[in-house]
Every structure is written in structure tokens, then in C-alpha cells.
Amino acid sequence: MRAIVLGCVLVLAFVLVYPTLHTYLRQEADLRELRSQVAAARERNDDLEAELERWDDPAFVTAQARERLSYVLPGEKAYRVVDPETVEVPTTQVVDEDTPVARTQAQQPWYTSVWDSLVVAGTTDDATPRDATKRPTKDTTKDTTKDTTKGAEQDAATNDASSARP
Structure with missing residues (x-):
């Protein structure tokens, strides 16, 4: 009987402790991973700051212009x-x-x-050259769209002038 009670107490203790212990161990692993990510980000940040400081040096800027853009100083000859x-x-x-x-x-x-x-x-590659003396025939039909446009513009000007009077 004592063995059964002891077994039940151990199973109950395992059921109560296991979820808490599992969560703790998972959080510790996540914390280690996050710390390594922070260390890598700080290292990258230090590298970028060092590169930024190098751009303050005129000799470095000149070297980069020569290398990346193939610039040469006056009087120099560039060979490729x-x-x-x-x-x-x-x-x-x-x-x-x-x-x-x-x-x-x-x-x-x-x-x-x-x-x-x-x-x-x-x-x-045209076989027939253009004839400079040949002129297009004149169209004798009257263009009525111009006349109606002029009339509409005159009517609008008259209306604007009459509405502007006090």
C-alpha cells in the first residue's frame, strides 16, 4: 500500500513540475539564442561604425574612388x-x-x-523620288468649325463684359 501511495505522489509531482520545468528550459534556450543575436548585432554595429570612420579619412576616399569608379588624378594615365x-x-x-x-x-x-x-x-529605298514641283490641291470646302468657334468665343467675351458691369 505504501508503494502505491508513493507512486501516486511521484506521478502527481511529475505532472505538476514537468510543465513548469519544460517552460523554464525552453525560455533559457530562447534567452541564449537572443543573447547570441544581440552579440552578433553589436559586432556588426561595431564593424559598420569602423567603416563609417574610415570614410572620414581622405586617403581612404581617394582609394575608393580609384578602385570603384576608376578615377585618376590629373596628370596620371589609367591602364586597364x-x-x-x-x-x-x-x-x-x-x-x-x-x-x-x-x-x-x-x-x-x-x-x-x-x-x-x-x-x-x-x-x-523608294523607287519614286518626291517631286518638289508637285503641290497638293487646295480644298475648296469651307471649314465651318473655325467660324463656329470664333462666334462662341465672341459670345463668351460679350457675356463676360456685360456681367462685369456694376
Whole structure:
């Protein structure tokens, strides 16, 4: 009988203590995870502040302008070393059969390609040239929309003038 009572007391104690102990252990794990996240955020914040302080140094700003934007100081010559395996061979100028637009080489300056496109756009393939002496025939029908518009404008001006009088 004592063993049964002792077993019941242990089961009752386990049922009462287990949820509380489980919640405590889960909260401790969450707290450890949050502390590690805070430490990582502080470390990142310190790194960002150090980088921000580096931007106050004029030498660092100059180095970044040279590296990122390829700037050079006056009097210096800039050289760009290109890996020959990654450089594409420039294609020759080819005119597409369907359209009169020419493909340009990659080494041409932009204004050369613009000029070439204007030259190509100025050429026509029309078989019949325009006759400069030929003039369009004059339409003898009277445009009534202009007359009605003028009349409406005059009526509105008259109404505005009459309503402005005291």
C-alpha cells in the first residue's frame, strides 16, 4: 500500500513540475539564442561604425574612388589590364538584310554609332523620288468649325463684359 501511495505522489509531482520545468528550459534556450543575436548585432554595429570612420579619412576616399569608379588624378594615365580569355573579339560591321540599321563595333565611340545610324536613317529605298514641283490641291470646302468657334468665343467675351458691369 505504501508503494502505491508513493507512486501516486511521484506521478502527481511529475505532472505538476514537468510543465513548469519544460517552460523554464525552453525560455533559457530562447534567452541564449537572443543573447547570441544581440552579440552578433553589436559586432556588426561595431564593424559598420569602423567603416563609417574610415570614410572620414581622405586617403581612404581617394582609394575608393580609384578602385570603384576608376578615377585618376590629373596628370596620371589609367591602364586597364584585361584577361585575354574573357575579352570578346570585336565583330566587324554587318548590315542586316531585313533592316537598314548597321551593327556597330564595340570599340567605336558612341557618337560615331549615332552618326552612322543617322546616315542609315537618311537613306531611302523608294523607287519614286518626291517631286518638289508637285503641290497638293487646295480644298475648296469651307471649314465651318473655325467660324463656329470664333462666334462662341465672341459670345463668351460679350457675356463676360456685360456681367462685369456694376
